[in-house]
Amino acid sequence: MTYMPLSLTDLALSSFLLLASGALSIALRLGLEKSIGVAAIRMLLQLAIVALMLKFIFEVNSPLWTVFFAAIMFAGAVYETVSRQTHRFPGWQTYILGAGPQFAVGLLATLLATAAVIGGDPWYAPRFVLPLLGMVLGNTMSGVSLVIETMTGSALRERTAIEARLALGASRFEALADVLHRGLRTGLMPILSSMAATGIVALPGMMTGQILAGINPVDAAKYQVMILLLISGAVALAVLATGLSAVLLLTDDRHRLRLDRLQSPSSK
Amino acid sequence: MLRVAHLKAGPLPPLTFQVAPGSSLAVEGPSGSGKTCLLRAIADLDPAPGQVFLDGAERNEVPAQVWRKAVRYCAAEPAWWTDTPRPAFNLDNSQTSRDAGVRLLRLLARLALSDNHLDRSVAVLSTGERQRLALARALLDEPRVILLDEPTAALDSANAALVEELLKYLLLSGCCLLLASHDQGLIGRMCDARLQLAKMPEAEKLSRFAAS
Numbered sequence: 001m002t003y004m005p006l007s008l009t010d011l012a013l014s015s016f017l018l019l020a021s022g023a024l025s026i027a028l029r030l031g032l033e034k035s036i037g038v039a040a041i042r043m044l045l046q047l048a049i050v051a052l053m054l055k056f057i058f059e060v061n062s063p064l065w066t067v068f069f070a071a072i073m074f075a076g077a078v079y080e081t082v083s084r085q086t087h088r089f090p091g092w093q094t095y096i097l098g099a100g101p102q103f104a105v106g107l108l109a110t111l112l113a114t115a116a117v118i119g120g121d122p123w124y125a126p127r128f129v130l131p132l133l134g135m136v137l138g139n140t141m142s143g144v145s146l147v148i149e150t151m152t153g154s155a156l157r158e159r160t161a162i163e164a165r166l167a168l169g170a171s172r173f174e175a176l177a178d179v180l181h182r183g184l185r186t187g188l189m190p191i192l193s194s195m196a197a198t199g200i201v202a203l204p205g206m207m208t209g210q211i212l213a214g215i216n217p218v219d220a221a222k223y224q225v226m227i228l229l230l231i232s233g234a235v236a237l238a239v240l241a242t243g244l245s246a247v248l249l250l251t252d253d254r255h256r257l258r259l260d261r262l263q264s265p266s267s268k
Numbered sequence: 269m270l271r272v273a274h275l276k277a278g279p280l281p282p283l284t285f286q287v288a289p290g291s292s293l294a295v296e297g298p299s300g301s302g303k304t305c306l307l308r309a310i311a312d313l314d315p316a317p318g319q320v321f322l323d324g325a326e327r328n329e330v331p332a333q334v335w336r337k338a339v340r341y342c343a344a345e346p347a348w349w350t351d352t353p354r355p356a357f358n359l360d361n362s363q364t365s366r367d368a369g370v371r372l373l374r375l376l377a378r379l380a381l382s383d384n385h386l387d388r389s390v391a392v393l394s395t396g397e398r399q400r401l402a403l404a405r406a407l408l409d410e411p412r413v414i415l416l417d418e419p420t421a422a423l424d425s426a427n428a429a430l431v432e433e434l435l436k437y438l439l440l441s442g443c444c445l446l447l448a449s450h451d452q453g454l455i456g457r458m459c460d461a462r463l464q465l466a467k468m469p470e471a472e473k474l475s476r477f478a479a480s
Binding site: 162165168169178252254256257 | 313315336337345347348402409
Protein backbone atom coordinates (compact mmCIF):
# COMPACT_ATOMS: atom_id res chain seq x y z
CA MET A 1 0.00 0.00 0.00
CA THR A 2 1.39 3.36 -0.95
CA TYR A 3 0.46 6.90 -0.16
CA MET A 4 -1.11 8.62 -3.20
CA PRO A 5 -0.54 12.38 -3.03
CA LEU A 6 -3.48 14.48 -4.19
CA SER A 7 -2.99 17.24 -6.74
CA LEU A 8 -5.10 20.37 -6.94
CA THR A 9 -6.89 18.88 -9.95
CA ASP A 10 -7.91 15.94 -7.78
CA LEU A 11 -9.42 18.32 -5.25
CA ALA A 12 -11.28 20.15 -8.03
CA LEU A 13 -12.64 16.80 -9.21
CA SER A 14 -13.88 15.92 -5.74
CA SER A 15 -15.88 19.14 -5.62
CA PHE A 16 -17.97 17.93 -8.57
CA LEU A 17 -20.88 16.63 -6.49
CA LEU A 18 -21.07 19.76 -4.39
CA LEU A 19 -20.99 21.95 -7.50
CA ALA A 20 -23.75 19.83 -9.01
CA SER A 21 -25.92 20.31 -5.93
CA GLY A 22 -25.24 24.04 -6.13
CA ALA A 23 -26.31 24.07 -9.77
CA LEU A 24 -29.48 22.15 -8.89
CA SER A 25 -30.22 24.65 -6.13
CA ILE A 26 -29.94 27.53 -8.61
CA ALA A 27 -32.02 25.75 -11.23
CA LEU A 28 -34.78 24.88 -8.75
CA ARG A 29 -34.52 28.22 -6.92
CA LEU A 30 -33.94 26.51 -3.58
CA GLY A 31 -31.72 29.34 -2.35
CA LEU A 32 -29.17 26.93 -0.88
CA GLU A 33 -26.30 27.78 -3.22
CA LYS A 34 -25.07 30.68 -1.12
CA SER A 35 -24.80 28.78 2.16
CA ILE A 36 -23.27 25.75 0.41
CA GLY A 37 -20.70 27.98 -1.25
CA VAL A 38 -19.86 29.90 1.90
CA ALA A 39 -19.49 26.71 3.94
CA ALA A 40 -17.27 25.05 1.33
CA ILE A 41 -15.03 28.06 0.82
CA ARG A 42 -14.80 28.62 4.55
CA MET A 43 -13.79 25.00 5.10
CA LEU A 44 -11.21 25.29 2.32
CA LEU A 45 -9.67 28.47 3.70
CA GLN A 46 -9.63 27.22 7.30
CA LEU A 47 -7.95 23.94 6.38
CA ALA A 48 -5.48 25.66 4.07
CA ILE A 49 -4.44 28.09 6.79
CA VAL A 50 -4.26 25.36 9.41
CA ALA A 51 -2.23 23.11 7.12
CA LEU A 52 0.26 25.88 6.39
CA MET A 53 0.52 26.79 10.07
CA LEU A 54 0.97 23.16 11.10
CA LYS A 55 3.61 22.69 8.43
CA PHE A 56 5.45 25.70 9.79
CA ILE A 57 5.11 24.52 13.38
CA PHE A 58 6.20 20.97 12.54
CA GLU A 59 9.28 22.34 10.83
CA VAL A 60 10.20 24.72 13.63
CA ASN A 61 9.45 21.96 16.17
CA SER A 62 9.66 24.38 19.09
CA PRO A 63 7.70 23.82 22.31
CA LEU A 64 6.89 27.51 22.45
CA TRP A 65 5.13 27.52 19.09
CA THR A 66 3.32 24.31 20.05
CA VAL A 67 2.00 25.91 23.21
CA PHE A 68 0.99 29.00 21.27
CA PHE A 69 -0.96 26.99 18.73
CA ALA A 70 -2.55 24.88 21.47
CA ALA A 71 -3.62 28.08 23.20
CA ILE A 72 -5.34 29.30 20.02
CA MET A 73 -7.20 25.99 19.65
CA PHE A 74 -8.21 26.15 23.28
CA ALA A 75 -9.46 29.72 22.97
CA GLY A 76 -11.51 28.68 19.94
CA ALA A 77 -13.08 25.79 21.89
CA VAL A 78 -13.96 28.07 24.82
CA TYR A 79 -15.45 30.68 22.52
CA GLU A 80 -17.62 28.04 20.83
CA THR A 81 -18.72 26.61 24.18
CA VAL A 82 -19.67 29.98 25.61
CA SER A 83 -21.31 31.43 22.52
CA ARG A 84 -23.68 28.45 22.21
CA GLN A 85 -25.32 29.09 25.59
CA THR A 86 -28.79 30.62 25.66
CA HIS A 87 -28.57 31.35 29.39
CA ARG A 88 -25.25 32.46 30.74
CA PHE A 89 -23.75 32.71 34.15
CA PRO A 90 -22.63 36.24 34.94
CA GLY A 91 -19.28 37.59 33.85
CA TRP A 92 -16.24 35.44 34.41
CA GLN A 93 -18.22 32.47 35.75
CA THR A 94 -19.45 31.48 32.31
CA TYR A 95 -15.85 31.46 31.02
CA ILE A 96 -14.53 29.53 34.01
CA LEU A 97 -17.28 26.95 33.54
CA GLY A 98 -16.66 26.74 29.79
CA ALA A 99 -12.87 26.73 30.04
CA GLY A 100 -11.84 25.09 33.32
CA PRO A 101 -12.91 21.46 32.82
CA GLN A 102 -11.96 21.49 29.13
CA PHE A 103 -8.53 22.89 29.87
CA ALA A 104 -7.75 20.44 32.67
CA VAL A 105 -9.06 17.43 30.79
CA GLY A 106 -7.56 18.45 27.43
CA LEU A 107 -4.16 18.87 29.03
CA LEU A 108 -4.43 15.60 30.93
CA ALA A 109 -5.63 13.52 27.98
CA THR A 110 -3.07 14.95 25.57
CA LEU A 111 -0.17 14.51 27.96
CA LEU A 112 -1.29 10.97 28.75
CA ALA A 113 -1.49 10.12 25.05
CA THR A 114 1.77 11.73 23.92
CA ALA A 115 4.00 11.04 26.90
CA ALA A 116 2.75 7.67 28.10
CA VAL A 117 0.88 5.97 25.24
CA ILE A 118 2.59 6.99 22.01
CA GLY A 119 5.92 7.90 23.54
CA GLY A 120 7.22 9.81 20.53
CA ASP A 121 10.64 11.40 20.49
CA PRO A 122 10.44 14.02 21.81
CA TRP A 123 7.01 13.39 23.32
CA TYR A 124 6.07 17.07 23.06
CA ALA A 125 6.58 17.11 19.28
CA PRO A 126 3.73 19.16 17.75
CA ARG A 127 3.02 16.30 15.31
CA PHE A 128 1.61 14.30 18.26
CA VAL A 129 0.35 16.99 20.60
CA LEU A 130 -1.69 19.23 18.34
CA PRO A 131 -3.89 16.71 16.46
CA LEU A 132 -4.68 14.89 19.70
CA LEU A 133 -5.51 18.08 21.54
CA GLY A 134 -7.76 19.08 18.65
CA MET A 135 -9.66 15.81 18.76
CA VAL A 136 -10.11 15.98 22.53
CA LEU A 137 -11.21 19.63 22.54
CA GLY A 138 -13.56 19.13 19.61
CA ASN A 139 -15.44 16.51 21.60
CA THR A 140 -15.31 18.04 25.07
CA MET A 141 -16.56 21.27 23.50
CA SER A 142 -19.83 19.74 22.39
CA GLY A 143 -20.19 17.68 25.57
CA VAL A 144 -19.63 20.63 27.88
CA SER A 145 -21.93 22.94 25.87
CA LEU A 146 -24.69 20.34 26.02
CA VAL A 147 -24.33 19.92 29.79
CA ILE A 148 -24.54 23.64 30.49
CA GLU A 149 -27.37 24.21 28.06
CA THR A 150 -29.41 21.27 29.38
CA MET A 151 -28.88 22.12 33.02
CA THR A 152 -29.68 25.82 32.82
CA GLY A 153 -32.72 25.03 30.70
CA SER A 154 -34.08 22.36 33.04
CA ALA A 155 -33.35 24.40 36.16
CA LEU A 156 -35.38 27.27 34.71
CA ARG A 157 -38.20 24.97 33.67
CA GLU A 158 -38.32 23.00 36.91
CA ARG A 159 -37.78 25.91 39.21
CA THR A 160 -40.85 25.26 41.38
CA ALA A 161 -40.02 21.57 41.83
CA ILE A 162 -36.41 22.33 42.78
CA GLU A 163 -37.50 24.98 45.25
CA ALA A 164 -40.11 22.65 46.72
CA ARG A 165 -37.35 20.16 47.47
CA LEU A 166 -35.12 22.86 48.93
CA ALA A 167 -38.00 24.07 51.09
CA LEU A 168 -38.39 20.52 52.43
CA GLY A 169 -34.77 20.58 53.58
CA ALA A 170 -32.95 19.02 50.63
CA SER A 171 -29.36 20.03 49.90
CA ARG A 172 -28.54 21.68 46.61
CA PHE A 173 -27.22 18.42 45.15
CA GLU A 174 -30.35 16.53 46.23
CA ALA A 175 -32.65 19.21 44.87
CA LEU A 176 -30.80 19.42 41.56
CA ALA A 177 -30.19 15.66 41.20
CA ASP A 178 -32.62 15.24 38.31
CA VAL A 179 -31.23 18.31 36.55
CA LEU A 180 -27.67 17.06 37.00
CA HIS A 181 -28.45 13.55 35.74
CA ARG A 182 -30.23 14.88 32.69
CA GLY A 183 -27.32 17.21 31.95
CA LEU A 184 -24.73 14.45 32.27
CA ARG A 185 -26.72 12.02 30.12
CA THR A 186 -27.18 14.61 27.40
CA GLY A 187 -23.54 15.65 27.49
CA LEU A 188 -22.33 12.06 27.13
CA MET A 189 -24.81 11.04 24.46
CA PRO A 190 -22.84 12.15 21.35
CA ILE A 191 -19.61 10.40 22.31
CA LEU A 192 -21.39 7.27 23.54
CA SER A 193 -23.42 6.91 20.37
CA SER A 194 -20.41 7.60 18.18
CA MET A 195 -18.50 4.87 20.03
CA ALA A 196 -21.42 2.48 19.60
CA ALA A 197 -21.72 3.25 15.90
CA THR A 198 -17.99 3.13 15.15
CA GLY A 199 -17.17 0.62 12.43
CA ILE A 200 -20.82 -0.29 11.87
CA VAL A 201 -22.40 2.90 10.65
CA ALA A 202 -19.28 4.81 9.74
CA LEU A 203 -15.55 4.42 9.67
CA PRO A 204 -14.16 7.24 11.78
CA GLY A 205 -12.66 10.10 9.77
CA MET A 206 -9.24 9.72 11.28
CA MET A 207 -9.07 6.00 10.49
CA THR A 208 -10.35 6.56 6.96
CA GLY A 209 -7.70 9.18 6.41
CA GLN A 210 -4.98 6.88 7.68
CA ILE A 211 -6.16 3.97 5.53
CA LEU A 212 -6.34 6.19 2.45
CA ALA A 213 -2.88 7.47 3.23
CA GLY A 214 -1.58 3.89 3.09
CA ILE A 215 -1.57 2.67 6.69
CA ASN A 216 -2.48 -0.94 7.44
CA PRO A 217 -6.14 -1.07 8.63
CA VAL A 218 -5.23 -2.95 11.80
CA ASP A 219 -2.71 -0.29 12.76
CA ALA A 220 -5.18 2.42 11.84
CA ALA A 221 -7.81 0.70 14.02
CA LYS A 222 -5.39 0.56 16.95
CA TYR A 223 -4.86 4.29 16.72
CA GLN A 224 -8.58 4.79 16.45
CA VAL A 225 -9.21 2.72 19.58
CA MET A 226 -6.66 4.76 21.48
CA ILE A 227 -8.21 8.00 20.27
CA LEU A 228 -11.76 6.91 21.12
CA LEU A 229 -10.76 5.71 24.59
CA LEU A 230 -8.96 8.96 25.28
CA ILE A 231 -11.72 11.12 23.90
CA SER A 232 -14.54 9.34 25.69
CA GLY A 233 -12.62 9.38 28.95
CA ALA A 234 -11.84 13.04 28.52
CA VAL A 235 -15.43 13.91 27.62
CA ALA A 236 -16.77 11.95 30.59
CA LEU A 237 -14.46 13.75 33.00
CA ALA A 238 -15.12 17.17 31.49
CA VAL A 239 -18.89 16.56 31.50
CA LEU A 240 -18.84 15.43 35.12
CA ALA A 241 -16.74 18.38 36.28
CA THR A 242 -18.93 20.80 34.35
CA GLY A 243 -22.14 19.31 35.72
CA LEU A 244 -20.98 19.45 39.34
CA SER A 245 -19.71 23.02 38.88
CA ALA A 246 -22.98 24.02 37.26
CA VAL A 247 -24.90 22.79 40.33
CA LEU A 248 -22.67 24.97 42.50
CA LEU A 249 -23.10 27.99 40.23
CA LEU A 250 -26.87 27.58 40.01
CA THR A 251 -27.11 27.67 43.80
CA ASP A 252 -25.35 29.46 46.64
CA ASP A 253 -23.75 28.32 49.87
CA ARG A 254 -27.12 28.62 51.67
CA HIS A 255 -28.50 26.02 49.25
CA ARG A 256 -30.75 28.53 47.50
CA LEU A 257 -31.59 28.29 43.83
CA ARG A 258 -30.10 31.40 42.23
CA LEU A 259 -31.66 31.60 38.79
CA ASP A 260 -31.56 35.38 39.18
CA ARG A 261 -27.85 35.10 38.39
CA LEU A 262 -28.48 33.71 34.93
CA GLN A 263 -28.44 36.18 32.10
CA SER A 264 -30.74 35.49 29.21
CA PRO A 265 -29.77 36.77 25.77
CA SER A 266 -32.63 39.27 25.67
CA SER A 267 -31.46 41.10 28.81
CA LYS A 268 -27.94 41.40 27.49
CA MET B 269 -40.29 31.74 69.17
CA LEU B 270 -39.70 33.16 65.70
CA ARG B 271 -38.18 36.63 65.71
CA VAL B 272 -37.73 38.66 62.53
CA ALA B 273 -35.48 41.71 62.85
CA HIS B 274 -35.03 44.34 60.15
CA LEU B 275 -35.61 41.72 57.47
CA LYS B 276 -35.61 43.28 54.04
CA ALA B 277 -37.47 40.82 51.82
CA GLY B 278 -37.51 41.76 48.14
CA PRO B 279 -39.30 45.07 47.61
CA LEU B 280 -40.63 45.32 51.18
CA PRO B 281 -39.34 47.84 53.72
CA PRO B 282 -37.37 46.29 56.61
CA LEU B 283 -39.77 44.39 58.87
CA THR B 284 -39.48 43.52 62.54
CA PHE B 285 -41.93 41.25 64.37
CA GLN B 286 -42.10 38.09 66.38
CA VAL B 287 -44.40 35.12 66.54
CA ALA B 288 -44.67 33.15 69.78
CA PRO B 289 -45.08 29.37 69.81
CA GLY B 290 -48.71 28.47 69.42
CA SER B 291 -49.67 31.76 67.84
CA SER B 292 -50.30 32.73 64.28
CA LEU B 293 -49.69 35.83 62.22
CA ALA B 294 -51.70 36.68 59.11
CA VAL B 295 -49.80 38.28 56.24
CA GLU B 296 -52.26 40.34 54.25
CA GLY B 297 -52.01 42.57 51.24
CA PRO B 298 -53.11 42.79 47.63
CA SER B 299 -51.59 40.50 45.00
CA GLY B 300 -48.01 41.49 44.27
CA SER B 301 -47.54 43.21 47.62
CA GLY B 302 -44.73 40.84 48.61
CA LYS B 303 -46.43 38.24 50.84
CA THR B 304 -44.63 35.40 49.11
CA CYS B 305 -41.33 37.34 49.18
CA LEU B 306 -41.60 37.65 52.95
CA LEU B 307 -42.36 33.97 53.54
CA ARG B 308 -39.60 32.85 51.19
CA ALA B 309 -37.08 35.17 52.90
CA ILE B 310 -37.96 33.73 56.32
CA ALA B 311 -37.41 30.20 54.95
CA ASP B 312 -34.06 31.44 53.56
CA LEU B 313 -35.05 30.57 50.00
CA ASP B 314 -34.08 34.04 48.74
CA PRO B 315 -31.19 36.17 49.94
CA ALA B 316 -32.52 38.88 52.26
CA PRO B 317 -30.56 41.25 54.52
CA GLY B 318 -31.57 41.34 58.17
CA GLN B 319 -31.96 38.68 60.83
CA VAL B 320 -34.36 35.85 61.47
CA PHE B 321 -34.05 34.00 64.77
CA LEU B 322 -35.63 30.72 65.77
CA ASP B 323 -35.31 30.24 69.53
CA GLY B 324 -32.34 32.59 69.60
CA ALA B 325 -30.40 31.04 66.70
CA GLU B 326 -30.02 33.21 63.62
CA ARG B 327 -30.64 31.47 60.30
CA ASN B 328 -27.04 31.97 59.13
CA GLU B 329 -25.74 30.19 62.23
CA VAL B 330 -27.60 27.04 61.24
CA PRO B 331 -26.97 24.94 58.10
CA ALA B 332 -29.53 25.85 55.45
CA GLN B 333 -31.06 22.36 55.30
CA VAL B 334 -31.52 22.27 59.08
CA TRP B 335 -33.11 25.72 59.00
CA ARG B 336 -35.62 24.70 56.34
CA LYS B 337 -36.49 21.51 58.18
CA ALA B 338 -37.49 23.66 61.14
CA VAL B 339 -38.89 26.63 59.19
CA ARG B 340 -41.06 25.16 56.48
CA TYR B 341 -42.30 27.14 53.49
CA CYS B 342 -45.30 25.68 51.72
CA ALA B 343 -45.81 27.25 48.29
CA ALA B 344 -49.18 28.32 46.94
CA GLU B 345 -48.83 26.05 43.94
CA PRO B 346 -47.33 22.78 45.10
CA ALA B 347 -44.70 21.29 42.80
CA TRP B 348 -44.01 17.58 42.32
CA TRP B 349 -40.86 16.10 40.87
CA THR B 350 -42.00 12.49 40.77
CA ASP B 351 -44.74 10.69 38.85
CA THR B 352 -46.63 9.68 41.98
CA PRO B 353 -46.63 11.55 45.29
CA ARG B 354 -45.18 8.74 47.44
CA PRO B 355 -41.46 9.13 46.52
CA ALA B 356 -41.69 12.85 47.29
CA PHE B 357 -42.45 12.01 50.93
CA ASN B 358 -39.32 11.42 52.93
CA LEU B 359 -39.96 7.85 54.06
CA ASP B 360 -36.80 5.97 53.15
CA ASN B 361 -34.56 5.92 56.23
CA SER B 362 -35.50 2.76 58.09
CA GLN B 363 -35.39 3.79 61.75
CA THR B 364 -37.71 6.76 61.52
CA SER B 365 -39.77 5.46 58.65
CA ARG B 366 -42.28 3.52 60.76
CA ASP B 367 -43.02 6.56 62.90
CA ALA B 368 -43.17 8.73 59.82
CA GLY B 369 -45.45 6.23 58.11
CA VAL B 370 -47.89 6.30 61.03
CA ARG B 371 -47.73 10.10 61.17
CA LEU B 372 -48.32 10.30 57.44
CA LEU B 373 -51.42 8.09 57.59
CA ARG B 374 -52.81 10.21 60.41
CA LEU B 375 -52.11 13.41 58.46
CA LEU B 376 -53.72 12.01 55.32
CA ALA B 377 -56.81 10.92 57.27
CA ARG B 378 -57.15 14.41 58.74
CA LEU B 379 -57.08 15.86 55.24
CA ALA B 380 -59.65 13.38 53.86
CA LEU B 381 -56.98 11.59 51.83
CA SER B 382 -55.91 7.96 51.90
CA ASP B 383 -52.83 5.89 51.28
CA ASN B 384 -54.13 5.23 47.74
CA HIS B 385 -53.66 8.85 46.79
CA LEU B 386 -49.91 8.43 47.25
CA ASP B 387 -49.68 5.98 44.35
CA ARG B 388 -51.87 7.76 41.84
CA SER B 389 -50.23 9.71 39.07
CA VAL B 390 -49.79 13.36 40.09
CA ALA B 391 -51.26 14.34 36.74
CA VAL B 392 -54.65 12.75 37.50
CA LEU B 393 -54.99 14.11 41.04
CA SER B 394 -57.23 17.13 41.37
CA THR B 395 -55.80 20.54 42.23
CA GLY B 396 -57.28 20.31 45.72
CA GLU B 397 -55.89 16.82 46.31
CA ARG B 398 -52.46 18.00 45.20
CA GLN B 399 -52.62 20.96 47.54
CA ARG B 400 -53.64 18.83 50.53
CA LEU B 401 -50.95 16.26 49.70
CA ALA B 402 -48.39 19.05 49.56
CA LEU B 403 -49.55 20.23 52.98
CA ALA B 404 -49.14 16.69 54.36
CA ARG B 405 -45.68 16.56 52.76
CA ALA B 406 -44.72 19.85 54.41
CA LEU B 407 -45.99 18.82 57.86
CA LEU B 408 -44.66 15.25 57.91
CA ASP B 409 -41.32 15.97 59.60
CA GLU B 410 -42.98 18.29 62.15
CA PRO B 411 -41.46 21.71 61.43
CA ARG B 412 -41.67 24.26 64.23
CA VAL B 413 -42.48 27.24 62.04
CA ILE B 414 -44.94 26.82 59.19
CA LEU B 415 -45.13 29.45 56.45
CA LEU B 416 -48.28 28.86 54.47
CA ASP B 417 -48.91 30.60 51.17
CA GLU B 418 -52.63 30.51 50.27
CA PRO B 419 -53.18 27.05 51.83
CA THR B 420 -56.90 26.93 51.05
CA ALA B 421 -56.96 28.71 47.68
CA ALA B 422 -57.65 25.54 45.67
CA LEU B 423 -59.97 23.90 48.22
CA ASP B 424 -63.74 23.65 48.52
CA SER B 425 -65.27 24.76 51.82
CA ALA B 426 -65.38 21.27 53.37
CA ASN B 427 -61.71 20.60 52.68
CA ALA B 428 -60.75 24.12 53.70
CA ALA B 429 -62.43 23.43 57.04
CA LEU B 430 -60.34 20.26 57.43
CA VAL B 431 -57.16 22.23 56.76
CA GLU B 432 -58.27 24.84 59.27
CA GLU B 433 -58.84 22.15 61.93
CA LEU B 434 -55.41 20.70 61.27
CA LEU B 435 -53.74 24.12 61.54
CA LYS B 436 -55.52 24.81 64.83
CA TYR B 437 -54.24 21.50 66.16
CA LEU B 438 -50.69 22.43 65.08
CA LEU B 439 -51.00 25.73 66.96
CA LEU B 440 -52.07 23.83 70.08
CA SER B 441 -48.98 21.67 69.73
CA GLY B 442 -46.80 24.79 69.80
CA CYS B 443 -46.05 25.61 66.17
CA CYS B 444 -45.53 29.16 64.94
CA LEU B 445 -47.73 29.87 61.96
CA LEU B 446 -47.48 32.56 59.30
CA LEU B 447 -50.44 32.57 56.99
CA ALA B 448 -50.56 34.52 53.74
CA SER B 449 -54.12 34.44 52.49
CA HIS B 450 -56.89 36.40 50.85
CA ASP B 451 -59.47 34.44 52.86
CA GLN B 452 -60.68 36.97 55.46
CA GLY B 453 -62.84 34.38 57.19
CA LEU B 454 -59.93 31.99 57.68
CA ILE B 455 -57.69 34.80 58.93
CA GLY B 456 -60.36 36.05 61.30
CA ARG B 457 -60.87 32.59 62.85
CA MET B 458 -57.20 31.53 62.87
CA CYS B 459 -54.89 34.44 63.44
CA ASP B 460 -53.88 36.36 66.57
CA ALA B 461 -52.34 39.29 64.70
CA ARG B 462 -52.24 40.74 61.20
CA LEU B 463 -49.36 42.10 59.16
CA GLN B 464 -50.78 44.38 56.49
CA LEU B 465 -48.52 44.93 53.48
CA ALA B 466 -49.11 48.01 51.34
CA LYS B 467 -49.64 47.78 47.62
CA MET B 468 -46.29 48.17 45.96
CA PRO B 469 -45.98 51.19 43.66
CA GLU B 470 -45.40 50.18 40.04
CA ALA B 471 -42.18 52.19 39.77
CA GLU B 472 -40.67 50.34 42.71
CA LYS B 473 -41.65 46.99 41.26
CA LEU B 474 -39.94 47.86 37.98
CA SER B 475 -36.75 49.00 39.63
CA ARG B 476 -36.68 45.79 41.65
CA PHE B 477 -36.83 43.66 38.52
CA ALA B 478 -34.15 45.77 36.91
CA ALA B 479 -31.94 45.23 39.94
CA SER B 480 -32.41 41.48 39.89
